[in-house]
Amino acid sequence: MSVEAPFASPPGQAGSQGTGSATGVIHDLGYRGYDGPRLGRPQIVAALTWHSLRSAFGFGRGAKAKVLPVITFAALCLPAVINAFAMSRGSDRVISYDTYVPVLRVLLMTVFVAVQAPELVSRDLRSRVLPLYFSRPIRSSDYPLAKYLAFTAACLVMMEVPLLLLYVGSIVNVHGGAAVWAQTRALIPGLLVGLMWSVVLAAIGLFFASLTGRRGFATGAVAIFFLLTYTVSEILLAEYKNVAQAGPGGPAGPGGPVGPGGGPLPFTQPPPSLGEKVAGLFSPFTLFDGVRRWLGGTTLGDVPKPGSFGAVYALVLVLVLALSLAGLFARYRKARVS
Numbered sequence: 598m599s600v601e602a603p604f605a606s607p608p609g610q611a612g613s614q615g616t617g618s619a620t621g622v623i624h625d626l627g628y629r630g631y632d633g634p635r636l637g638r639p640q641i642v643a644a645l646t647w648h649s650l651r652s653a654f655g656f657g658r659g660a661k662a663k664v665l666p667v668i669t670f671a672a673l674c675l676p677a678v679i680n681a682f683a684m685s686r687g688s689d690r691v692i693s694y695d696t697y698v699p700v701l702r703v704l705l706m707t708v709f710v711a712v713q714a715p716e717l718v719s720r721d722l723r724s725r726v727l728p729l730y731f732s733r734p735i736r737s738s739d740y741p742l743a744k745y746l747a748f749t750a751a752c753l754v755m756m757e758v759p760l761l762l763l764y765v766g767s768i769v770n771v772h773g774g775a776a777v778w779a780q781t782r783a784l785i786p787g788l789l790v791g792l793m794w795s796v797v798l799a800a801i802g803l804f805f806a807s808l809t810g811r812r813g814f815a816t817g818a819v820a821i822f823f824l825l826t827y828t829v830s831e832i833l834l835a836e837y838k839n840v841a842q843a844g845p846g847g848p849a850g851p852g853g854p855v856g857p858g859g860g861p862l863p864f865t866q867p868p869p870s871l872g873e874k875v876a877g878l879f880s881p882f883t884l885f886d887g888v889r890r891w892l893g894g895t896t897l898g899d900v901p902k903p904g905s906f907g908a909v910y911a912l913v914l915v916l917v918l919a920l921s922l923a924g925l926f927a928r929y930r931k932a933r934v935s
Contacts, residue, residue: 641735642743649747653713654754662716669709673759676701681766690767690780693896694760694787695889702756703882706798707823709755714802715815717744723810737930741803745925748799756791760784790889797881797914800921807928826880833876834883834899837869869901877903877910884914 648657655662680692692698764784768777805822806815877883877900886898891907903910 645743646747653751677763684770694783695790696896710802711820714806715812718807719812719815741925741929752795804921804925830880830883837872874906
């Protein structure tokens with residue numbers, strides 16, 4: 598369908614035949630108006646959260662985007678599968694719910710957060726599509742909130758599904774209601790530890806990733822922060838532990854307790870020094886372990902049992918979470934007006 602519409606000629610110019618004005622054509626392309634329900638902020642935030650959660654695992658994109666999340670997820674689940682196989686052969690459960698496999702978990706979650714956090718925020722910054730989001734009826738806080746909720750959920754999947762597999766593999770190989778209940782009681786603290794990891798790692802990862810629109814730089818910043826702080830904390834913990842063990846009463850310490858026959862008594866682990874406790878404050882991963890031990894975790898981990906100093910671990914962890922979220926939300930308040 599087309600409609601002819603007259604256009605007036607400029608003053609002083611007549612048509613080539615002197616017959617008046619020229620004509621043009623307006624084409625009807627078939628666009629139709631929308632008269633359905635108008636959704637508000639909650640629906641926009643929910644849609645953005647769901648889209649971001651899918652993006653964290655590469656859904657809706659090519660096969661290459663799914664490779665790393667799938668490999669990381671499979672690697673985290675592998676110890677649970679091995680444990681189930683070992684228990685089917687008569688062994689006891691060898692993996693703890695609250696620590697799982699500590700070094701493997703630290704490395705794989707570092708990789709996942711460092712690679713996938715920029716996928717959620719850096720692409721929009723680089724493509725300069727934020728004005729399109731903010732042209733909708735949403736606030737500047739709604740965008741980072743949706744991203745944070747989505748990435749926390751993604752980290753929860755990575756953390757909790759292996760624990761649930763470990764639980765299922767354990768209860769199918771034990772007998773009696775008491776044994777099943779014992780496994781259930783052990784699982785609950787592990788799930789809470791996974792929730793703690795997810796909430797904090799998502800906030801830190803998104804904050805660092807939001808500082809730049811270049812995915813490579815964002816990935817490097819997140820990975821360097823996690824690996825550097827963890828390495829520094831582990832070195833300090835090992836150094837203070839060696840000093841404590843080499844002191845009086847330790848394996849090589851002169852003047853230690855002597856048995857009735859004149860020989861040294863069996864070595865017992867000395868209580869952690871203040872240096873050991875402070876050394877655990879330098880990394881999110883050692884903070885997690887310190888809070889876990891403070892709240893009653895009995896499985897040995899990176900950090901010695903902190904006692905009353907555990908309240909400091911909890912306070913520092915809450916402070917890290919608050920600063921990361923404040924920085925993330927401030928970044929998008931600035932992005933809206935820039």
